Amino acid sequence: MPQPLGSKDASLFRQVVRHYENKQHKKGIKTADQILRKNPKHGDTLAMKALIISNLGQQEEAFAMAKEALRYDMKSHICWHVYGLLYRAEKNYEEAIKAYRFALRIEPESQPIQRDLALLQMQMRDYQGYIQSRTTMLQARPAFRQNWTALAIAHHLAGDLEEAEKVLTTYEETLKSTPPVSDMEHSEATLYKISIMAEAGKLEKALEQLDIVGHRITDVLAVMEMKADYLLRLDRKAEAEAAYTALLDRNPENSMYYDALIRAKGIPDSDHKVLKALYDSWVEKNPRGDAPRRIPLDFLEGEDFKQAADAYLQRMLKKGVPSLFANIKSLYTNTWKRDTVQELVEGYVSVPQTNGSAEGEANGDNKEFLSSSHYFLAQHYNYHLSRNLTKAMEHVDKAIELSPKAVEYQMTKARIWKHYGNLEKAAEEMEKARQLDEKDRYINSKAAKYQLRNNNNDKALENMSKFTRNETVGGAMGDLHEMQCVWYLTEDGEAYLRQKKLGLALKRFHGIYNIFDTWQEDQFDFHSFSLRKGMVRAYVDMVRWEDRLRQHPFYSRAALSAIRAYLLLHDQPDLAHGPLPNGVDGDADSAERKKALKKAKKEQERLEKIEADKRAARKAASTKGGDEVKKEDPDPFGNKLVQTQEPLNEATKFLTPLLELSPKSIEAQNLGFEVYLRRGKYALALKCLSAAHAIDASNPTLHIQLLRFRKALNSLSEPLPPQVAEVVNAEFETLLPKAQNLDEWNESFLSTHKDSALHTQAALTCRQLLKADSKAQCEKDLTATLDSQVESIETALAGLQLLDEWNSDQTAKAAYAEKAKSKWPESSVFQLN
Amino acid sequence: MSDSIPSAHSDPDAAEKHHPANAEDRKAAAALSSLNTNEIGADSGAKPPSSADQEALGKAMSRLEIVAGQDAGMKPTGPRKEAEVVRKKAVKVASEDISLLVEQLDLTKAKATELLKSNDGDAKLAIKAFITPIGA
Numbered sequence: 016m017p018q019p020l021g022s023k024d025a026s027l028f029r030q031v032v033r034h035y036e037n038k039q040h041k042k043g044i045k046t047a048d049q050i051l052r053k054n055p056k057h058g059d060t061l062a063m064k065a066l067i068i069s070n071l072g073q074q075e076e077a078f079a080m081a082k083e084a085l086r087y088d089m090k091s092h093i094c095w096h097v098y099g100l101l102y103r104a105e106k107n108y109e110e111a112i113k114a115y116r117f118a119l120r121i122e123p124e125s126q127p128i129q130r131d132l133a134l135l136q137m138q139m140r141d142y143q144g145y146i147q148s149r150t151t152m153l154q155a156r157p158a159f160r161q162n163w164t165a166l167a168i169a170h171h172l173a174g175d176l177e178e179a180e181k182v183l184t185t186y187e188e189t190l191k192s193t194p195p196v197s198d199m200e201h202s203e204a205t206l207y208k209i210s211i212m213a214e215a216g217k218l219e220k221a222l223e224q225l226d227i228v229g230h231r232i233t234d235v236l237a238v239m240e241m242k243a244d245y246l247l248r249l250d251r252k253a254e255a256e257a258a259y260t261a262l263l264d265r266n267p268e269n270s271m272y273y274d275a276l277i278r279a280k281g282i283p284d285s286d287h288k289v290l291k292a293l294y295d296s297w298v299e300k301n302p303r304g305d306a307p308r309r310i311p312l313d314f315l316e317g318e319d320f321k322q323a324a325d326a327y328l329q330r331m332l333k334k335g336v337p338s339l340f341a342n343i344k345s346l347y348t349n350t351w352k353r354d355t356v357q358e359l360v361e362g363y364v365s366v367p368q369t370n371g372s373a374e375g376e377a378n379g380d381n382k383e384f385l386s387s388s389h390y391f392l393a394q395h396y397n398y399h400l401s402r403n404l405t406k407a408m409e410h411v412d413k414a415i416e417l418s419p420k421a422v423e424y425q426m427t428k429a430r431i432w433k434h435y436g437n438l439e440k441a442a443e444e445m446e447k448a449r450q451l452d453e454k455d456r457y458i459n460s461k462a463a464k465y466q467l468r469n470n471n472n473d474k475a476l477e478n479m480s481k482f483t484r485n486e487t488v489g490g491a492m493g494d495l496h497e498m499q500c501v502w503y504l505t506e507d508g509e510a511y512l513r514q515k516k517l518g519l520a521l522k523r524f525h526g527i528y529n530i531f532d533t534w535q536e537d538q539f540d541f542h543s544f545s546l547r548k549g550m551v552r553a554y555v556d557m558v559r560w561e562d563r564l565r566q567h568p569f570y571s572r573a574a575l576s577a578i579r580a581y582l583l584l585h586d587q588p589d590l591a592h593g594p595l596p597n598g599v600d601g602d603a604d605s606a607e608r609k610k611a612l613k614k615a616k617k618e619q620e621r622l623e624k625i626e627a628d629k630r631a632a633r634k635a636a637s638t639k640g641g642d643e644v645k646k647e648d649p650d651p652f653g654n655k656l657v658q659t660q661e662p663l664n665e666a667t668k669f670l671t672p673l674l675e676l677s678p679k680s681i682e683a684q685n686l687g688f689e690v691y692l693r694r695g696k697y698a699l700a701l702k703c704l705s706a707a708h709a710i711d712a713s714n715p716t717l718h719i720q721l722l723r724f725r726k727a728l729n730s731l732s733e734p735l736p737p738q739v740a741e742v743v744n745a746e747f748e749t750l751l752p753k754a755q756n757l758d759e760w761n762e763s764f765l766s767t768h769k770d771s772a773l774h775t776q777a778a779l780t781c782r783q784l785l786k787a788d789s790k791a792q793c794e795k796d797l798t799a800t801l802d803s804q805v806e807s808i809e810t811a812l813a814g815l816q817l818l819d820e821w822n823s824d825q826t827a828k829a830a831y832a833e834k835a836k837s838k839w840p841e842s843s844v845f846q847l848n
Numbered sequence: 849m850s851d852s853i854p855s856a857h858s859d860p861d862a863a864e865k866h867h868p869a870n871a872e873d874r875k876a877a878a879a880l881s882s883l884n885t886n887e888i889g890a891d892s893g894a895k896p897p898s899s900a901d902q903e904a905l906g907k908a909m910s911r912l913e914i915v916a917g918q919d920a921g922m923k924p925t926g927p928r929k930e931a932e933v934v935r936k937k938a939v940k941v942a943s944e945d946i947s948l949l950v951e952q953l954d955l956t957k958a959k960a961t962e963l964l965k966s967n968d969g970d971a972k973l974a975i976k977a978f979i980t981p982i983g984a
Binding site: 188 | 907980
């Protein structure tokens with residue numbers, strides 16, 4: 016029931032609302048209390064008070080109060096609106112939508128409620144609901160163009176291109192005169208309509224429109240690009256050629272324009288002469304350009320390639336362009352081109368300095384040419400397709416000798432050490448590079464990254480703190496979170512994961528997860544902002560990008576690591592108390608184990624205490640200064656995260672978006688299997704197996720997992736529900752038939768892939784699973800893979816980890832590590848910890 | 849769930865009768881409308897159209913409604929709608945099948961129901977369809 020107030024209180028209520036608007040929260044609460052003293056059951060006032068309290072950060076109390084308000088006055092749209100706003104603040108959008116709908120039912124004409132509902136529907140991608148809301152809003156205020164555009168967007172995103180176009184056209188027809196050129200909203204809406212036509216496949220019509228209105232549109236480049244694109248797709252080649260030539264005149268560095276121009280001209284890919292001539296003509300027009308010089312290297316062959324490459328390399332090396340190698344290395348998939356480049360640059364450095372290629376030029380230039388050539392070769396021999404670390408080191412030393420101050424030369428030296436497998440030395444060398452230019456943020460970040468690779472988290476943070484705002488709550492680490500420095504959080508988390516400090520590792524991965532949540536959340540404001548500004552094309556692009564936000568490699572990487580951490584935690588719950596010294600986490604006797612556990616717990620407590628002291632000190636220091644105290648993280652070490660009772664459910668939280676948005680990642684499927692198998696979700700585990708099989712049927716991890724799944728099915732503790740059992744058995748039959756002799760199956764896998772180390776490792780794991788007594792032999796065979804098959808340090812390390820998984824004894828591990836160490840004498844990674 | 853909530857989009861004529869009960873409410877509503885002015889989401893910055901004639905707009909509105917109304921009346925447009933009609937062919941779904949799918953496939957209840965319905969209510973078919981990789 017509506018609860019009328021006396022006129023004095025009613026004016027007080029208006030004051031409350033005004034105070035809220037002006038963010039005078041304390042005054043607002045005071046005034047509200049004044050009303051409530053006389054009318055303790057006044058729902059609207061109580062609701063407003065709840066809203067103010069929630070803005071002060073006391074969510075729980077606010078909710079309790081809003082519920083009470085609703086109890087007093089179920090029929091008040093204000094109460095329902097506030098209830099919705101509170102849910103919105105909590106990001107519980109579904110409940111918020113429900114509350115708004117109730118409010119709207121009571122007050123169907125309320126613009127603000129309708130608007131808030133529409134924004135939420137968009138955020139939740141409830142397109143049908145959004146269309147409805149937008150139609151209502153348009154009916155209420157048809158005079159605003161943005162209401163029309165918004166309805167068009169609603170139809171467009173819901174997939175109804177016809178309707179979207181119709182809405183925009185209907186509005187355009189009401190315009191009596193053409194809006195001035197300065198009307199950005201008109202310009203953008205027109206382009207938007209044309210792009211919808213093109214999306215619907217009506218290219219002719221879109222092109223026609225472009226020709227009529229194009230000259231009045233502000234975004235000239237977009238008009239040109241759209242026109243060129245439509246012409247080419249309509250096969251109107253002569254016009255398309257002209258359009259792309261015009262585009263290249265604007266920007267001769269865009270390789271996509273060249274590709275399109277070549278298609279418009281109808282030049283076949285094989286006609287290298289004509290192609291080269293085309294690019295040469297652009298070089299002539301733009302002598303300082305790079306693209307028309309670089310692109311021909313992609314298609315040229317034989318002597319032509321050699322000549323072009325020679326000219327290109329010499330030109331860039333003389334200028335001393337540091338990014339040259341990054342620009343060239345994509346050619347290396349062609350081995351002949353790789354060797355030719357090597358031969359050419361080796362030639363440059365072997366020419367005696369006095370009569371070098373740059374005749375008559377000053378000696379200084381020649382020196383620069385020589386040092387950048389050595390630098391190029393260092394990168395060349397450091398690259399995985401052309402690796403020869405000894406030579407790389409020689410060249411980089413020569414380059415450094417010639418110009419000892421060059422940061423990037425020193426940086427490459429560190430990278431070479433990394434590839435030697437000596438992370439400690441690599442971090443050291445990178446630190447030297449950093450000291451060459453302490454003001455350079457890039458090299459500072461690099462140095463921090465190398466320290467993290469060397470598991471030196473504290474040192475890395477110290478470096479990072481040179482460029483962060485350290486007065487932020489949480490210090491440098493707090494600022495890195497606030498600035499959403501995802502790469503650092505990922506590397507930091509992975510370093511902790513390697514050290515089995517799972518709490519901190521999970522803390523970082525959750526940090527990244529939250530950053531992605533923030534990005535999802537960030538779009539909210541744009542649902543109205545973009546409309547108001549009229550930038551609708553960019554807005555639609557953004558909405559579509561948000562829909563596949565977690566496809567980003569940053570997310571995949573963090574999620575994979577988080578899942579690994581949770582699996583580790585599930586398999587070894589003791590790790591919740593920090594890393595245990597090695598040899599203990601195996602099947603060592605229990606007394607020793609308990610002792611180690613106790614020690615780990617003590618260490619954990621000690622660290623917590625230090626942090627608590629620090630926090631207290633900070634608080635004492637800052638009591639005077641800031642009145643707006645930001646919340647401290649109550650769990651800076653992730654101890655709460657690591658003490659979860661359900662690590663697998665937590666892992667699933669990371670896994671679901673990963674499988675949904677990156678189903679083609681075999682790593683994701685592999686880990687998905689591990690999670691689902693442990694959770695006893697056999698159908699889902701099989702789904703991962705099938706998906707992995709479709710991506711790469713001979714994947715080594717998949718091979719092991721197939722066997723483990725067969726074994727798991729054979730020894731279920733309780734039978735699966737009949738429908739599940741039937742489907743799973745039938746489907747799995749195609750992957751690994753039940754009647755198959757597993758030994759034979761495994762041995763045939765081994766002999767098919769006997770040259771690949773990773774596959775051999777997988778087959779040996781399986782053999783060991785099939786016949787426990789073959790373990791000793793398997794260990795020997797695994798060590799023997801170091802003789803020939805294993806080519807990279809990473810694979811060798813994987814072998815060492817395998818011995819861990821097999822629970823092999825120290826002697827077997829030591830034998831393996833020693834052999835690996837003798838194969839890579841410079842490395843530091845083969846240590847038994 | 850949402851069935852108890854009537855459509856937010858009610859007939860504008862009917863809405864006329866639902867005026868706010870008293871002046872206070874109206875004022876509060878007006879004040880509430882600016883609740884979010886601190887965000888960039890507010891409408892306040894928009895300026896009324898310069899060259900659009902109110903009358904023309906009114907006509908355009910009615911045209912749009914007529915067209916939309918005709919469309920809806922003549923043909924249930926769009927493949928989505930048709931698909932919905934097909935699915936709604938009263939597939940009977942057993943509740944124990946739904947809970948089986950929720951349990952075994954980590955689905956929400958709504959999704960499990962949908963999956964079952966699109967597989968003729970057959971749990972086995974549904975599971976099979978769900979675990980077959982796309983494009984395989």
